[in-house]
Amino acid sequence: MTIDLEAKIEAIEEEIRKTPYHKGTEHYIGRLKAKLAKLKRQKETSSAQGKGKGFALKKFGDATVVLVGPPSVGKSSLLNNLTGTHARVESWPFTTLEVIPGVLKYKGAQIQILDLPGIIGGAAEGKGRGKEILSVARIADLLILLVDVKTKNQLAAINKELKLLKIELPTLLVINKVDLLMKKTPKAQGKEILISVQNKIGLDELKKAIWQELNLIRVYLKQKDKEPDFNEPLIMKKGAQVADVAQKIFPEKKEFKQILLWGPSALFPGQQVSLNHQLKDEDVLSFS
Template sequence: MRTSQEILKIFLSSHTLGDVMGVEDKIREIEEELRKTPYNKATQYHIGRLKARLSRLRDEAVKRSSKKSQHNGYSVKKTGDATVVLVGPPSVGKSTILNRLTNATSEVASYDFTTLNVIPGVTEIHGAKIQLLDVPGLIEGAALGKGRGREVISVVRSADLILLVTTVFEIEQLDTLEKELYDAGIRLNIQPPDVRIIKRDRGGIRINKTPNVRMDDTLIKAVLGEYKIHNADIIIREDLTIDRLIDAILANRIYLPSIRVINKIDLIGRDELEPLRGMPDTVLISAATGEGLNDLKEMIFRGLGFIRIYMKPPGRKADLEHPLIVKTGATVADVAERIHRDLKRNFRYAQVWGSSAKHDGQRVGLTHRLADGDILRIVS
């Protein structure tokens, strides 16, 4: 096992190998070194610096692959209340899922890379119009541009929700998909780090952290130093890891919800499915037979964080056929502004019927938070 001094020597030497080694070679070398090195008090500073270097190299590799690409990326006009992208390796049934859920016609075949372009479709779930995009299969190395990876990832970055699609025979591919998206700067099912970095011209590094933060100041400064940040105020409110600190420093990560979709459950026995049930953020389906597709729709609606609000115009009945789709936590002010900015400007009061109201027809103000299924009347 190498000593911390040897680790540091390797790390420092990697800075001077740019003309000799390719970026991918350096990435692999640092990844291997990290795998071999146990994390403890003696090595944590060097591991922190190695991870910072690795993150910089990955970003550099992604940028290089984007420049080398002969394609300009896929351009898809967003429509509806949200956009959901189906991501998966080739031939796992993404096209069949799209065709089942929407009015799209995506070519289906049993060979790899059937989908060479982005195929859009639209489905309606509880009144929400949701755009689904079927993209070419994502393979290992996609973050570095392999298999049109950069074009696919450019579409994923603009999504509101990702469906990670695989089959009952290739469940391990889910880890590959998540790693490729992670390497491309896409973080799934987590919130951004609760860290604020205010760069200064002078004064050194000043760290302000809550009592739950265990990372010591020396390690924080070492990681910041790798990004040439030597004067800044750092406010940390979560017990973060080195990777989360790096994400906060870079401030270029995309944070998206995702659902794991395991297809072709009709091809194995029910007893073989049992170990898969109960997996978090996962739905089991058969695109061929339609089994589980209603569950998938429900998970998409919940994953997007949508709620339905039914408007009641003054003197008329509530429109229960065409709900207004807003995000969980929306207030009366959000709805008023969504309908027309003058409605918020001339607001007098609102009435609410539903689970957010203490009683039917409760009078509320602009800050009242609404719940799914509420009926709302705005008086201006």
Template sequence: MSTEEKIKQIEEEIQKTPYNKASQHHIGKLKAKIAHLRMQMEAGKGGRKGAASIGYSIKKSGDATVVIVGFPSAGKSTLLNALSGEELSKVAAYEFTTLTVIPAMLKYKGANIQLLDVPGLITGAAHGKGRGKEVLAVLRNADILIILVDAEKLWQLNAIKEELQNAGIRLNQNPPRVEIEKKIRGGVGITKSINVQLTDIEIIAVLNEFGIHSADVSIKDSITIEQLIDVVAGNRKYIKALFVVNKVDLVNRNEILKDLIQISAEKGEGVKQLKDEIYKKLGFIRIYLKPPGREADFVNPLILQEGATIENVCKKLHKAFVSKFKYAQVTGKSVKFKEQRVGLEHELKDEDVVTIFVRE
């Protein structure tokens, strides 16, 4: 029996097994077995080299990278052009227009956001169909995914979510706070700092399926068995996502889900809102630099992530700034008064004005 046949057989067993408290341990073991078999299957294939081929090897640039993903003819190329303001991606009214990864740049609120238009996904992409492996390799390096679907084909949304789930990509989720430290001997020790529904027997069963028989496990989140499997597998990617419906000008909008961003890329409708959502989702803050004795530069802000500190500013300006740092002066929302002196650990807010003083 091939690995794919084994996986199918186990999936059928899960479907036939009624889910209840008595069976959840058995179902958990089966799910862990499937995850382990899939990892073995991918390792056996050795990974195709297409992800590094011409057109798929894209160097990250700018302050963040946003990848537009969707089925063929969803309007990805039109959206790329609308967001960037340039005719970079070929547009046509037939499927598979984009055969390589096409980069563009969105300049917005002082940030340079790299946009990537990738070939359309198809069902089975997670298992390599339609050059799916190469496309998914690009997605895994994104800071944000724009999940784009045709307003007349809303079923595409769940289909894409399923493909990404199968490929180990988790959308709008935080990595579970679970630490697993393997040991040579001594069995499995489990520490829970929160009320976790999983029993120790279930946790140990999942670990054993992955060949872990001795380890210290610390769980700080109320996790599901699927989340535990993700942690043990260790190859999951947690990526922010925006869900966008294109071509809304062609349908009755009352039929469109209200929690989706609605646009018409061709007509430019909703594009400004999408830019705002991208910027917001990236969690950017703008820091205006004021060199000592000079005026602040309000034209070219330094773009950082929310929670950034003075140390982050120093590292982005010059590697020597941290070792030579004396103090910083900050004016803005993060301080109580103008030009307040702060240290490296001071957390900044959007539109703070910062002056760095270093030792000669």
């Protein structure tokens, strides 16, 4: 994995070195640099993963989601399903003893998901290393509070622990193992999301909800007289302006001859916009 990353990084650095810098290649080099930065970040996380132990984990990707919940509710099962990680899953509690990272790829975004050991009431006072475990949640952009159909009654206790530690973040309430209930899946009450990792129920809905709560948008780039690059969107925060995109792909450049816009926030296709134009999901930009 690391060797593979290393090779990719070298190849891109080489490509940047040998591409002459001028108007026609500027855009291409900008993309290469953005890709390089992404790979370097990835390398950092994978070496952190290599050490594996301990609760210190760096943020990675476009956003970070942390799974919090009592033991044995299926946190690791969910991590594995969403990210293709192979975290250990067992029928007994306290299987997971450290933070396990994975990456969910969704709509072109890389969403880091962190699986935590299960927490129990009294966590904030340090029970079951609870304080240490919950403090990881601080780095999250979004918490998934996961319980199962049998531990729903522990929600209040966990919320209390989070509050005691002053961890107040956007949260999705997710209830797993609805397959255990009966023939019919019950209707969700309020904002909770009902899933069964085992029977693959509700997982698409969960991914959608994660995307929505993270408030991210996709912006595609287009070179002059070419089709936009729909495979690799830039992932931006909702409310981002053209200037934020420019900063990401052309960090050194302050002025542009022309910036053209297509898509949901354009009044008409190919509208000329300024740096303070606010973007929408799936806009297409062309800088020259």
